Amino acid sequence: xxxxxxxxxxxxxxxxxxxxxxxxxxxxxxxxxxxxxxxxxxxxxxxxxxxxxxxxxxxxxxxxxxxxxxxxxxxxxxxxxxxxxxxxxxxxxxxxxxxxxxxxxxxxxxxxxxxxxxxxxxxxxxxxxxxxxxxxxxxxxxxxxxxxxxxxxxxxxxxxxxxxxxxxxxxxxxxxxxxxxxxxxxxxxxxxxxxxxxxxxxxxxxxxxxxxxxxxxxxxxxxxxxxxxxxxxxxxxxxxxxxxxxxxxxxxxxxxxxxxxxxxxxxxxxxxxxxxxxxxxxxxxxxxxxxxxxxxxxxxxxxxxxxxxxxxxxxxxxxxxxxxxxxxxxxxxxxxxxxxxxxxxxxxxxxxxxxxxxxxxxxxxxxxxxxxxxxxxxxxxxxxx
Amino acid sequence: xxxxxxxxxxxxxxxxxxxxxxxxxxxxxxxxxxxxxxxxxxxxxxxxxxxxxxxxxxxxxxxxxxxxxxxxxxxxxxxxxxxxxxxxxxxxxxxxxxxxxxxxxxxxxxxxxxxxxxxxxxxxxxxxxxxxxxxxxxxxxxxxxxxxxxxxxxxxxxxxxxx
Amino acid sequence: xxxxxxxxxxxxxxxxxxxxxxxxxxxxxxxxxxxxxxxxxxxxxxxxxxxxxxxxxxxxxxxxxxxxxxxxxxxxxxxxxxxxxxxxxxxxxxxxxxxxxxxxxxxxxxxxxxxxxxxxxxxxxxxxxxxxxxxxxxxxxxxxxxxxxxxxxxxxxxxxxxxxxxxxxxxxxxxxxxxxxxxxxxxxxxxxxxxxxxxxxxxxxxxxxxxxxxxxxxxxxxxxxxxxxxxxxxxxxxxxxxxxxxxxxxxxxxxxxxxxxxxxxxxxxxx
Numbered sequence: 001x002x003x004x005x006x007x008x009x010x011x012x013x014x015x016x017x018x019x020x021x022x023x024x025x026x027x028x029x030x031x032x033x034x035x036x037x038x039x040x041x042x043x044x045x046x047x048x049x050x051x052x053x054x055x056x057x058x059x060x061x062x063x064x065x066x067x068x069x070x071x072x073x074x075x076x077x078x079x080x081x082x083x084x085x086x087x088x089x090x091x092x093x094x095x096x097x098x099x100x101x102x103x104x105x106x107x108x109x110x111x112x113x114x115x116x117x118x119x120x121x122x123x124x125x126x127x128x129x130x131x132x133x134x135x136x137x138x139x140x141x142x143x144x145x146x147x148x149x150x151x152x153x154x155x156x157x158x159x160x161x162x163x164x165x166x167x168x169x170x171x172x173x174x175x176x177x178x179x180x181x182x183x184x185x186x187x188x189x190x191x192x193x194x195x196x197x198x199x200x201x202x203x204x205x206x207x208x209x210x211x212x213x214x215x216x217x218x219x220x221x222x223x224x225x226x227x228x229x230x231x232x233x234x235x236x237x238x239x240x241x242x243x244x245x246x247x248x249x250x251x252x253x254x255x256x257x258x259x260x261x262x263x264x265x266x267x268x269x270x271x272x273x274x275x276x277x278x279x280x281x282x283x284x285x286x287x288x289x290x291x292x293x294x295x296x297x298x299x300x301x302x303x304x305x306x307x308x309x310x311x312x313x314x315x316x317x318x319x320x321x322x323x324x325x326x327x328x329x330x331x332x333x334x335x336x337x338x339x340x341x342x343x344x345x346x347x348x349x350x351x352x353x354x355x356x357x358x359x360x361x362x363x364x365x366x367x368x369x370x371x372x373x374x375x376x377x378x379x380x381x382x383x384x385x
Numbered sequence: 386x387x388x389x390x391x392x393x394x395x396x397x398x399x400x401x402x403x404x405x406x407x408x409x410x411x412x413x414x415x416x417x418x419x420x421x422x423x424x425x426x427x428x429x430x431x432x433x434x435x436x437x438x439x440x441x442x443x444x445x446x447x448x449x450x451x452x453x454x455x456x457x458x459x460x461x462x463x464x465x466x467x468x469x470x471x472x473x474x475x476x477x478x479x480x481x482x483x484x485x486x487x488x489x490x491x492x493x494x495x496x497x498x499x500x501x502x503x504x505x506x507x508x509x510x511x512x513x514x515x516x517x518x519x520x521x522x523x524x525x526x527x528x529x530x531x532x533x534x535x536x537x538x539x540x541x542x543x544x545x546x547x548x
Numbered sequence: 549x550x551x552x553x554x555x556x557x558x559x560x561x562x563x564x565x566x567x568x569x570x571x572x573x574x575x576x577x578x579x580x581x582x583x584x585x586x587x588x589x590x591x592x593x594x595x596x597x598x599x600x601x602x603x604x605x606x607x608x609x610x611x612x613x614x615x616x617x618x619x620x621x622x623x624x625x626x627x628x629x630x631x632x633x634x635x636x637x638x639x640x641x642x643x644x645x646x647x648x649x650x651x652x653x654x655x656x657x658x659x660x661x662x663x664x665x666x667x668x669x670x671x672x673x674x675x676x677x678x679x680x681x682x683x684x685x686x687x688x689x690x691x692x693x694x695x696x697x698x699x700x701x702x703x704x705x706x707x708x709x710x711x712x713x714x715x716x717x718x719x720x721x722x723x724x725x726x727x728x729x730x731x732x733x734x735x736x737x738x739x740x741x742x743x744x745x746x747x748x749x750x751x752x753x754x755x756x757x758x759x760x761x762x763x764x765x766x767x768x769x770x771x772x773x774x775x776x777x778x779x780x781x782x783x784x785x786x787x788x789x790x791x792x793x794x795x796x797x798x799x800x801x802x803x804x805x806x807x808x809x810x811x812x813x814x815x816x817x818x819x
Contacts, residue, residue: 037752038716039733044646048721048731108716108731108753115696115715126695126719153396187689187809188725265663341727341806342659342680346646395554462585483710486702487587488766500587504746533711533748 001149004378005371011223015370019363026360029353030105038108041354046346047337051354052106054333055361058208058325059095059102060133060179061201065209066092066140067172068239074165080235083380084217084228086151089144090372091213092172096137098365103133105357125181132175139168144372152379176201183336191269191336194257200250201328206243208324210236211317218314220373226380230310237313241301244320248294269335272345280345283334286326293323441519449509461490461498461505475502475530502530507537514538592768597787598686598705599760600814601771602796603679607780613654613679619776620652620758625749627739637738649730651758652681652773661805673819679773679781682707682728682758683805683813690720690729699755705786705814706760716753725809729757786814 033040043050069088072078104110121127143164150157180198187193214236217228258266271277273287297319306312339345350358394400409415450458460467462474478500481487490500499505510516513536521528589595620626630644639647654677658665661678684707691701698713699720721729732752740749747763750756760783761771774781784793793816796802802816 037732037734039643039647039752042646044733045648045721045730046646046727048718106717108718108755109714112696112713112715115698115713119696119713121695121697124693124695124719126693126717130695182719186693186723186725187811188723188806336722341662341725342655343662344659395552479712481587483708483712484700485587486589486593486704486762486766488590488593488763489588491586491588493585497588497591499590503748532751535743535745535748537745 001145001152001375001379004375007378008374012370012374016367019367019370022363023360023367026357026363029356029360032353033105033357034110038106040351042349042351044346044348046340046344047334047348049106049333049337050348051350051358052102054329055358056099056102056106057179057201057332058329059099059365060176061205061324061328062209062212063092063095063099063136064172064176064202064205065213067169068206068210069213069236070165070172071169072235074162075169078235080229080231084213084232086144086148086376086380087216087220087228087373088213089140089147090376091209091216091369092140093137093144093372094365094369095209096133096140096175097368098361099133100137101361101364102358105361125178125185129175129178129182132171132178136168136171136175139164139171143168144376148376148379151383154383173202176205183332188341189336190263190265192332193266194254196250196253200247200254203243203246203250204324204328207240207247207320210240210243211320214240214317215314215321216369216373218310220377224377224381226377226384233310233313234308237301237307237317240317240320241298241307244294244298244301244324247324248298251291268339268343272338273331273335277339278345280338280347282347282349283331287331290323290326290331293319294327297323438523441523442515443517443519444512444515445510447509447512447516449511460509461492466493472528478502503535503537507535511537590766590768593766594768596704596785598785598814599684599765600705600784600786600793600816601684601760601774602782602793602802602816602818604780604782604796604800604818605676605678606818608679608777610654610677612776612778612780613677615776615778616679616773616781617650617652617654619772621650622742623744623761623764623772624651624747625736625740625744626651626756627736627749628741629734629739631741632739633741634738647733649732649736649756651730651756652679654678655680661803664803676819678817680726680728680805681773681815682724682760683726683811683815684758684760686812686814687810689723689725689811693719693723695719702762706762706765708759708762709754709756711748711750711754711756714754716755718755720755725806725811726813729755731755 029040041050041052066088069081069085073081073085104113107113116127116130143161146157146161150161177198180201183189183192184194184197214233217233217236221227255270258270268277272281273283274291275281276284297316300306300312300316301320306316334348338347390399392400392402445458462470467474478490481490482500488500490498492498507513513531517536520526621628627649629639629647629649632638638644657669657673657676657678660680665673684705686705688699688701688707690699691697691707694700695717696713696715698710698715699707700710701707716731718731721731732750732754735752737749761769761773764771769775771781771783774783782792782796784791786793786797788794796818797816800818802818804813804816807813
C-alpha cells in the first residue's frame with residue numbers, strides 16, 4: 001500500500017517538495033531554539049504558553065473530529081460515510097502527529113521527554129494527555145491501515161479491528177476532553193476555570209474538523225479520480241452547522257455567567273479580548289472578527305441554499321475554520337494569561353522564528369496528510385476501476 | 386486465472402510465477418547508495434586515521450589533596466569502586482539530596498561525607514581539565530553536570546595565583 | 549528454504565523491537581543498584597513538621613526588602629536579565645521584562661492581594677511594597693499538575709524543584725495562582741555577575757522558584773532572606789507550638805494571598 005505514495009503526478013510531487021522546503025525552514029528555526037532557548041519565541045514569564053500550545057489545542061480538536069465520520073458509519077450503519085471514514089481517520093493521524101510535534105517543540109528540555117514515561121504521574125492531566133494522544137494516533141493508524149487494506153483486497157477486515165474502532169469512538173471524545181481539562185482545572189486562571197470548557201472545545205472541534213474535511217473532500221474530487229460523494233459532503237455540512245451553533249451558544253453561556261455575576265477576576269479576561277484593558281488590546285479586532293464571522297457562518301450554513309451549493313459551502317467552511325482558529329488558537333491561550341495572577345498585563349505576539357517553526361510543523365502534518373490521502377485515494381481509484 | 390498451485394505471490398494468492406529474468410534492477414542506484422552508506426558509516430574510522438590520542442592521565446596533585454597527610458588521601462570510596470561506579474554514585478546522590486533531603490552520604494566504611502559534586506568532590510579534585518576530562522574526553526563522554534554545577538577549577542587557579 | 553521478503557521484514561522488525569524493548573524493560577524494572585551505602589540528613593539539619601514564613605510588614609521597609617531580595621538572588625545564582633556580565637549582550641527592554649527570573653520580589657498592595665483593594669484604603673497601604681515569593685502551599689496546584697513530579701511537596705511542607713527532572717513544559721507556571729515561578733528562556737550564566745560557587749546555576753529550559761533555602765535549612769541555618777531581613781521575616785515550624793511563627797500568628801492578625809482558592813499558602817502577612 002505504501003508504494004502508492006511513491007508514484008503520482010507532477011502536482012503531487014511538487015506539493016511534497018514545497019512542504020519539504022517549509023519543513024526544512026522549520027527545522028532550521030527549531031535548531032536555533034534548541035541551542036539558544038525558548039526565548040526566541042514571544043513567550044515570557046507572564047504569558048508562558050503561546051503559539052505552540054495554541055496550535056496543539058486547535059489541532060486536537062481537528063483530530064477528535066474524525067469520530068464524526070466514524071460514529072454514524074460504524075454505530076448507526078450510515079452506509080454513505082463508508083466512502084470517507086478512511087479520510088477522516090487519516091486526517092486524525094496527521095492532526096495528532098502535529099499535536100505531538102507542537103508539544104515537543106514547546107518543551108524546554110525535549111531531551112528529557114522520556115521523564116514523563118519514567119516517572120508517571122496519574123494525578124497530572126498532562127500525563128493523561130500524552131497517553132490519550134499517543135493511543136489515538138496508534139488506534140487510527142492501525143484501524144485506517146487495516147480497513148484500507150481490506151478494501152483493496154476486497155475482503156472484510158478482522159474482528160479485532162472492529163473492536164478497536166468501537167474503542168476509538170469514546171477515545172476521540174476523550175482526547176479533546178483531556179486537553180480541555182488541562183486548562184479547566186487551574187485555580188489561578190479565571191478565564192479557563194469554567195465547566196463549559198470541554199463542551200466548548202468539543203463543539204468547536206466538531207465544527208472545524210468536518211469543515212476541514214469538507215474542503216479536503218472537494219480538493220480530492222477536483223484533483224483525483226475519486227469522488228467522496230455529494231451526499232457525504234452534505235451530511236458533514238449538517239454536522240458542521242449544528243456544531244458551530246452549539247459553539248456560539250456555549251460562548252454566550254460563558255458571557256452570561258461572567259457578566260451577570262460581575263466578578264472582576266473573570267470579567268477582566270473577556271474585557272481584554274473584546275475591549276482591551278489599560279490601553280492594551282491587540283487581539284480585539286481578531287476576536288470581533290472571529291465572533292461575527294462565526295455567527296455569519298452559522299446563519300449561512302443553516303440556510304439550505306447556501307449549504308447545498310458546494311461553492312458557497314466551501315466559503316462558509318473556510319470562514320468557520322478561520323474563526324474557530326482565532327477563537328482557540330489566538331484568543332484562548334493569551335487571555336488565560338492576560339492579565340496575570342498579579343493583575344499585570346503583558347501582551348504576547350509570536351515572533352518570526354516561532355512562526356517559522358510553527359509553519360514547519362504544519363507543513364509536516366500536511367505532508368503526512370498528503371501522503372496518506374494519496375495512498376487512500378489511489379487505492380479507492382484502483383478498487384473502483 | 387490458470388495456475389499450477391505451487392506458487393503464491395507476495396499477497397498470498399495463487400498466481401503465475403512471473404517470467405522475469407533474475408537480475409539486479411536499478412543496479413547503479415543501489416550500488417551507489419550502498420557505497421555512500423558504507424563511506425558515511427565508517428567515517429569516524431578514516432577521519433581519525435593517523436591521529437594519536439594520548440591515554441588518559443588523571444592527575445591527583447591538586448593543592449587540596451597535597452595538603453592532606455598521606456594516609457588521609459582517600460576518596461569517598463576506594464579507587465576501584467569509584468572508577469566503576471562514580472557515575473551511578475553521583476546519580477544516587479542527586480536523587481537523595483534533592484528529593485529526599487538526605488545531604489549526607491555514609492560510605493561502606495561508615496564514614497560520613499557531604500553528598501555534593503561541587504562542594505565535596507570538586508573541593509579535592511579541583512582540576513577538572515586534568516582529572517575528570519582526561520577520561521571523559523578519551524571515551525567521548527560529555528556528562529551534563531557542568532552546565533549547572535560549578536567545577537571550581539577557577540577557584541584553584543585563583544588560589545595558586547594568589548600564592 | 550526460501551523466506552518471503554515480507555516475512556523477513558516482519559521478523560527483523562519484531563526482533564529489533566524485542567531487543568530494544570527488552571533492554572529498556574530491564575532498565576525500568578530492575579535498574580542497577582549500588583550496594584548498601586546509606587544516606588542521612590546532615591548532622592545539624594533543622595527539622596520541622598510544617599515550615600512556614602511570617603512577613604511582618606510593620607518592620608519591612610524598602611531598603612530591607614531590597615537586601616532580602618539581593619541575599620536570595622546572590623545565594624542562589626539567580627540571573628539578573630537586565631544586567632548581563634557583558635553589556636554588549638544586553639536584551640531590548642521588552643525582552644528584559646519577559647525573560648526576568650525572580651524568586652523573591654516586591655509588589656504593590658493591589659497586585660499582591662488582587663481584589664482586596666478599594667477606593668479608601670488605609671494610607672500606608674498605598675506605598676507599601678509587599679515581599680512576595682512562592683507560598684509553599686499545603687495543597688499546591690503546581691505539584692498536582694507536574695507530569696514528572698519534578699516539583700514535589702516534601703513531607704515537611706517545602707515545595708521543591710528537581711532541576712534534573714524538569715522537562716520545561718511550564719504547566720506549573722500556568723497552575724500557580726501567585727505567579728511565583730520563572731522559566732529559563734535563555735542561558736542564565738551570562739547574566740550572573742557575582743557567582744556563588746557553592747550553589748549550582750540552572751540551564752535553559754527549566755522552571756525555578758524559591759525553595760525556602762533547603763540547602764541552608766539542611767545545615768541548620770535560616771533562609772537567606774530571613775537572615776537579611778533584620779527581624780521582618782520569620783521562618784519556623786507551624787507544628788511546634790512554641791515556635792516564633794506560631795507566636796506571631798497567635799498574637800497578630802495575618803492575611804494570606806488568595807486564600808479563598810484553597811491552595812493553603814504558608815506565607816502569612818502582618819500588615
